[in-house]
Amino acid sequence: MPTYPPGSAERKAIDEALVEMKKQMPFEVPCVINGKEIKTGNKLKQLTPDSVNTAPLCEYHAATPELVTEAIEGAVKVQKAWAATSWYDRATIFLKAAALVSGKYRNQLIAATMLGQGKNVWQADIDAIAELADFFKFSVKLVDDGYKNQPLITPDDAVNRIEYRPLEGFVLAVSPFNFTAIGGNLVTVPSILGGVCVWKPSPMATYANYLTHKILLEAGVPGSVIQFVPGDAPQIVDQCLSHRDFAALHFTGSTDVLRSLWTKIGSQMTTYRSYPRIIGETGGKNFHLIHKSADIKATVIHCIRSGFEYCGQKCSALSRLYIPRSLYEAGWLDEFVKQTKEIKVGPVTDHVNFTGPVINEASFDRILKLINQAKEEGGKILAGGSGDKSQGYFVEPTIILTEDPHSLTMKKEVFGPVVTAYVYEDDKWAETCDLIDNTTDYALTGSVFSNDRAALAEASELLRNAAGSLGSGTNDKSGTWAHFSRFVSARTIKENFGADPTDFRHPSNLA
Numbered sequence: 318m319p320t321y322p323p324g325s326a327e328r329k330a331i332d333e334a335l336v337e338m339k340k341q342m343p344f345e346v347p348c349v350i351n352g353k354e355i356k357t358g359n360k361l362k363q364l365t366p367d368s369v370n371t372a373p374l375c376e377y378h379a380a381t382p383e384l385v386t387e388a389i390e391g392a393v394k395v396q397k398a399w400a401a402t403s404w405y406d407r408a409t410i411f412l413k414a415a416a417l418v419s420g421k422y423r424n425q426l427i428a429a430t431m432l433g434q435g436k437n438v439w440q441a442d443i444d445a446i447a448e449l450a451d452f453f454k455f456s457v458k459l460v461d462d463g464y465k466n467q468p469l470i471t472p473d474d475a476v477n478r479i480e481y482r483p484l485e486g487f488v489l490a491v492s493p494f495n496f497t498a499i500g501g502n503l504v505t506v507p508s509i510l511g512g513v514c515v516w517k518p519s520p521m522a523t524y525a526n527y528l529t530h531k532i533l534l535e536a537g538v539p540g541s542v543i544q545f546v547p548g549d550a551p552q553i554v555d556q557c558l559s560h561r562d563f564a565a566l567h568f569t570g571s572t573d574v575l576r577s578l579w580t581k582i583g584s585q586m587t588t589y590r591s592y593p594r595i596i597g598e599t600g601g602k603n604f605h606l607i608h609k610s611a612d613i614k615a616t617v618i619h620c621i622r623s624g625f626e627y628c629g630q631k632c633s634a635l636s637r638l639y640i641p642r643s644l645y646e647a648g649w650l651d652e653f654v655k656q657t658k659e660i661k662v663g664p665v666t667d668h669v670n671f672t673g674p675v676i677n678e679a680s681f682d683r684i685l686k687l688i689n690q691a692k693e694e695g696g697k698i699l700a701g702g703s704g705d706k707s708q709g710y711f712v713e714p715t716i717i718l719t720e721d722p723h724s725l726t727m728k729k730e731v732f733g734p735v736v737t738a739y740v741y742e743d744d745k746w747a748e749t750c751d752l753i754d755n756t757t758d759y760a761l762t763g764s765v766f767s768n769d770r771a772a773l774a775e776a777s778e779l780l781r782n783a784a785g786s787l788g789s790g791t792n793d794k795s796g797t798w799a800h801f802s803r804f805v806s807a808r809t810i811k812e813n814f815g816a817d818p819t820d821f822r823h824p825s826n827l828a
């Protein structure tokens with residue numbers, strides 16, 4: 318990945334792309350149904366969260382119920398033909414999409430992700446280029462490997478094979494704002510297998526998602542295979558979930574939303590042709606557990622990057638921090654606070670800013686409310702604690718020290734630049750692992766920092782269920798065949814070519 322140092326060609330190129338994009342804002346984003354761009358006239362806005370008083374990044378046309386019906390019907394109609402397209406052709410399309418992401422559309426995708434989702438160039442590149450292109454390429458490799466999972470034994474008089482059929486009906490992909498790549502992956506996984514999708518993007522990632530869709534179509538995905546349907550989330554999603562041909566929900570976003578959609582699907586089971594599948598990843602409450610043997614300098618840097626890059630708006634962002642008393646007394650927290658106060662926060666177009674805005678006003682207000690509640694509960698604010706939304710939604714990187722390991726911000730997902738620290742006694746390593754395991758229902762990600770192998774092994778054992786998506790989704794891990802397997806129905810086919818039978822009786826039936 319390019320590193321964008323001052324004076325580099327890559328920094329110059331991205332600066333030019335940003336200037337060009339700003340000149341053209343607001344872009345007009347249509348619905349794209351059966352490959353046709355459709356403007357409904359019902360326009361909504363995607364703002365630039367770091368400069369809210371300027372022109373929006375885009376105005377997008379919200380899909381009407383009639384268009385959603387057209388999208389579903391168009392997708393279902395093309396499904397058999399797409400499934401019959403050879404694996405070679407499907408694979409090549411996604412490899413071409415990867416090349417378009419890292420080549421022709423590179424700077425445009427980065428600029429759209431920076432301006433629309435408030436990422437600085439480093440964060441935008443790892444998301445919209447590195448991860449998105451990887452998703453496309455890994456998908457080809459993983460499906461290729463998956464298709465090779467065939468019966469182990471082939472007898473002399475028969476051939477057995479397994480065919481991995483895509484789901485009948487359409488997949489509804491509902492994507493979050495915080496990763497351009499995730500939207501791309503949610504539609505790629507079902508469609509690379511020969512399935513069809515209706516894609517409802519996040520309102521706060523509409524433009525980058527529209528570009529991703531454009532890339533997929535340019536690479537050769539037929540227009541009806543992935544339908545781009547922005548607009549009112551509950552209206553579009555409810556309509557899709559109420560359709561007889563609804564085959565699966567592919568979701569990434571918050572826990573409450575997935576739970577409500579799951580409940581809706583469950584309550585409508587008699588509507589469907591089949592048993593819809595639900596594949597969803599949701600919130601997290603990432604812990605960092607520091608052992609007394611850990612290096613202070615390195616762990617402080619890891620915690621700063623994990624907690625505050627992209628304003629903590631990652632499901633995997635550090636949120637609860639466990640520091641041993643000995644390192645606390647050796648100045649671990651002082652160093653963490655000192656460096657946190659050095660973080661530059663501001664518009665993402667100024668590269669010195671390590672972090673930018675949070676995504677919108679609702680998020681800004683929610684985060685500051687949580688900080689205030691933490692204060693009222695007795696939490697001590699060691700850094701940050703406030704914000705300013707006059708120009709953009711800027712929240713100061715915030716460190717809260719708590720004496721209560723079950724306090725609000727140790728339990729609830731904040732999804733903002735807020736780290737709550739708790740000091741544990743060095744000799745309570747196992748007890749602290751149990752505490753981490755039992756503090757929240759989330760169990761998405763976590764890290765243990767130690768130079769003591771025995772402590773690592775013990776933590777790995779005790780924290781087995783505290784990370785790895787358990788409790789945070791259906792745990793169909795991206796980057797594994799297990800994820801793809803949720804979007805196929807296996808069919809076993811046996812061809813016999815042994816001698817024809819001459820008697821229906823077996824030897825065991827003879828008198």
Ligand SMILES: NC(=O)c1ccc[n+]([C@@H]2O[C@H](COP(=O)([O-])OP(=O)(O)OC[C@H]3O[C@@H](n4cnc5c(N)ncnc54)[C@H](O)[C@@H]3O)[C@@H](O)[C@H]2O)c1
Pocket residue numbers: 491492493494495496499517518519520550551554555569570571572574575598599600601631632633730732761789790
């Ligand atoms: N586990 C992961 O891999 C992962 C990755 C990224 C984000 N996340 C989680 O996503 C959340 C942040 O993303 P977000 O703010 O975009 O999440 P969100 O739940 O607000 O929105 C996700 C999607 O659901 C749609 N949606 C929202 N309300 C809806 C409703 N009532 N009915 C139908 N659709 C609705 C949105 O328009 C969006 O497309 C965090 O909780 C984060 O932890 C998880």
Ligand SMILES: N[C@@H](CCC=O)C(=O)O
Pocket residue numbers: 495496630631632633
């Ligand atoms: N791949 C992402 C996960 C996305 C969560 O929001 C990461 O950077 O950890």
